[in-house]
Amino acid sequence: MTDxxxxxxxxxxxxxxxxxxxxxxxxxxxxxxxxxxxxxFSVVRKSRDxxxxxxxxxxxxxxxxxxxxxxxxxxxxxLARVFRSGYLEYRAAGNSGxxxxxxxxxxxxxxxxxxxxxSKRLGRLVPFLATVGNTAPxxxxxxxxxxxxxxxxxxxxxxxxxxxxxxxxxxxxLVATAxxxxxxxxxxxxxxxxxxxxxxxxxxxxxxxxxxxxxCIEKTDTPRNL
Amino acid sequence: MERSQExxxxxxxxxxxxxxxxxxxxxxxxxxxxxxxLFGRGEPAPKIVNVSLVSLPGPGGSALQAPEGEPxxxxxxxxxxxxxxxxxxxxxxxxxxPVSVSPKKTVPDAAKQKIxxxxxVKSSPAEKIPDRQAQxxxxxxxxxxxxxxxxxxxxPQRENNLGSALARxxxxxxxxxxxxxxxxSGGGGSSAGSSTGRGGGGTADPYKVKIASIIQKxxxxxxxxxQNSYGMEVYVHIFILPDGTIREITYDKRAxxxxxxxxxxxALEKSSPLxxxxxxxxxxxxxxxxxxxxxxxxx
Numbered sequence: 159m160t161d162x163x164x165x166x167x168x169x170x171x172x173x174x175x176x177x178x179x180x181x182x183x184x185x186x187x188x189x190x191x192x193x194x195x196x197x198x199f200s201v202v203r204k205s206r207d208x209x210x211x212x213x214x215x216x217x218x219x220x221x222x223x224x225x226x227x228x229x230x231x232x233x234x235x236x237l238a239r240v241f242r243s244g245y246l247e248y249r250a251a252g253n254s255g256x257x258x259x260x261x262x263x264x265x266x267x268x269x270x271x272x273x274x275x276x277s278k279r280l281g282r283l284v285p286f287l288a289t290v291g292n293t294a295p296x297x298x299x300x301x302x303x304x305x306x307x308x309x310x311x312x313x314x315x316x317x318x319x320x321x322x323x324x325x326x327x328x329x330x331x332l333v334a335t336a337x338x339x340x341x342x343x344x345x346x347x348x349x350x351x352x353x354x355x356x357x358x359x360x361x362x363x364x365x366x367x368x369x370x371x372x373x374c375i376e377k378t379d380t381p382r383n384l
Numbered sequence: 385m386e387r388s389q390e391x392x393x394x395x396x397x398x399x400x401x402x403x404x405x406x407x408x409x410x411x412x413x414x415x416x417x418x419x420x421x422l423f424g425r426g427e428p429a430p431k432i433v434n435v436s437l438v439s440l441p442g443p444g445g446s447a448l449q450a451p452e453g454e455p456x457x458x459x460x461x462x463x464x465x466x467x468x469x470x471x472x473x474x475x476x477x478x479x480x481x482p483v484s485v486s487p488k489k490t491v492p493d494a495a496k497q498k499i500x501x502x503x504x505v506k507s508s509p510a511e512k513i514p515d516r517q518a519q520x521x522x523x524x525x526x527x528x529x530x531x532x533x534x535x536x537x538x539x540p541q542r543e544n545n546l547g548s549a550l551a552r553x554x555x556x557x558x559x560x561x562x563x564x565x566x567x568x569s570g571g572g573g574s575s576a577g578s579s580t581g582r583g584g585g586g587t588a589d590p591y592k593v594k595i596a597s598i599i600q601k602x603x604x605x606x607x608x609x610x611q612n613s614y615g616m617e618v619y620v621h622i623f624i625l626p627d628g629t630i631r632e633i634t635y636d637k638r639a640x641x642x643x644x645x646x647x648x649x650x651a652l653e654k655s656s657p658l659x660x661x662x663x664x665x666x667x668x669x670x671x672x673x674x675x676x677x678x679x680x681x682x683x
Contacts, residue, residue: 185409192405197398283398316642320610 173330174308180301180334187290187297188341194283195348201234202280202355208235209362216241222248222373236276236359237366243272244370266371273363280356284349291346298338305331524553591665592672595624595658596681599674603651607678610641618648618676625669630656636673648676 170181212232219225226245232238247268251261309327527550610616619636633652638645661670675682
């Protein structure tokens with residue numbers, strides 16, 4: 159009597175162990191998905207904003223040493239990280255006195271390596287969103303199928319195909335599908351958003367790597383600014 | 385070194401967000417629960433309409449009419465059998481409303497008189513009998529009015545039919561009056577002492593009749609839910625405390641349908657507490673048995 163007052167929660171509490179397990183799994187997926195979405199949103203937004211500011215600084219200031227000093231302010235910017243990595247390689251080559259074609263190649267490799275590391279850092283945990291988006295509806299469907307199987311079993315036991323005996327089981331079972339969709343929809347939306355944002359940052363990194371290598375070559379040819 | 389430190393910081397940040405989202409999920413669930421508690425109580429319960437079809441002689445041919453020319457059976461017995469074949473017509477007795485008047489000559493009068501009596505006794509408590517009399521009187525007036533209206537355009541045969549219907553209704557009103565003067569029929573039987581009704585028309589304990597009526601009102605059951613009606617009887621004993629609380633429900637015999645069994649249990653639970661036990665029953669409470677069938681409640 160009293161449990162019927164709780165509506166949705168009575169459906170959950172009346173469910174069988176398999177459906178409960180499915181619901182718990184989906185709840186965990188949902189919690190982790192939302193945590194990833196929130197965390198990645200802050201990381202990607204910071205990286206994008208600070209990269210924009212760093213690019214402005216990079217093109218405004220012609221002295222690489224000053225750019226390096228300025229880049230310390232943009233710790234979350236992917237472009238600033240790539241720049242620091244390339245600049246350190248450039249300085250190392252300059253200190254050893256072997257600034258030439260080989261050192262330029264080393265700078266390029268260092269920039270490339272750091273760009274890859276940044277791509278990995280930004281893309282970390284995002285595939286989990288895709289996994290949740292793809293699998294959660296199926297997991298929910300599994301719970302529903304299981305619940306409906308139990309419903310039919312109950313029909314067999316009660317020998318009554320009345321709506322009163324069938325409907326509660328199906329209603330309980332459908333909660334699992336609803337939970338699966340509730341977990342999957344934000345995960346898919348988050349995945350698409352982050353894929354697009356990270357792709358944009360990666361393209362910026364590629365462009366910047368070329369620009370930076372060109373600047374280093376230019377500085378190597380005319381080292382007066384250093 | 386720097387990378388591992390960054391990773392550690394990232395993990396910390398992610399753990400923070402994990403905790404935040406866990407709390408948010410918990411909050412959402414609590415909010416949903418609170419909303420359901422707040423607004424769930426305001427939802428009106430679905431209204432249950434009890435319909436009682438009273439068979440009056442009419443041109444449509446009542447399902448309760450006994451078949452013609454069936455040898456060897458009493459007319460009233462035929463009618464009782466026919467009434468049992470139509471359990472839905474007897475779910476509960478509300479006010480009988482005459483639908484149409486056009487009796488057939490072939491139906492014995494005695495049979496037709498008994499048709500509405502069963503539901504009347506089944507679920508109407510003693511105090512409602514005067515109301516029913518008034519309602520039957522009104523119905524009688526309506527019939528008279530309709531007879532007067534239609535008499536000009538109807539043939540003499542139809543006039544005779546209406547006249548006989550009126551006569552039967554008058555008899556019925558008279559019999560209701562007799563029933564209201566302190567005698568209640570037992571267990572759904574006829575107040576006129578019919579030999580075919582359930583309970584045989586004997587006197588019954590008013591308290592039992594009263595609680596049977598309460599339980600009947602709280603019994604939400606439809607025989608459409610049952611695939612067949614074979615063996616659909618639930619024998620139940622309830623132990624009632626002096627204050628009317630039902631302390632114990634014992635199934636003496638269960639029906640094959642869990643739906644019927646559960647509906648009986650729910651009806652009894654919903655009916656508790658019943659009216660206080662009269663002092664005749666003593667101070668220790670009493671045990672009363674009922675038989676629930678798709679047709680109704682027997683004692």
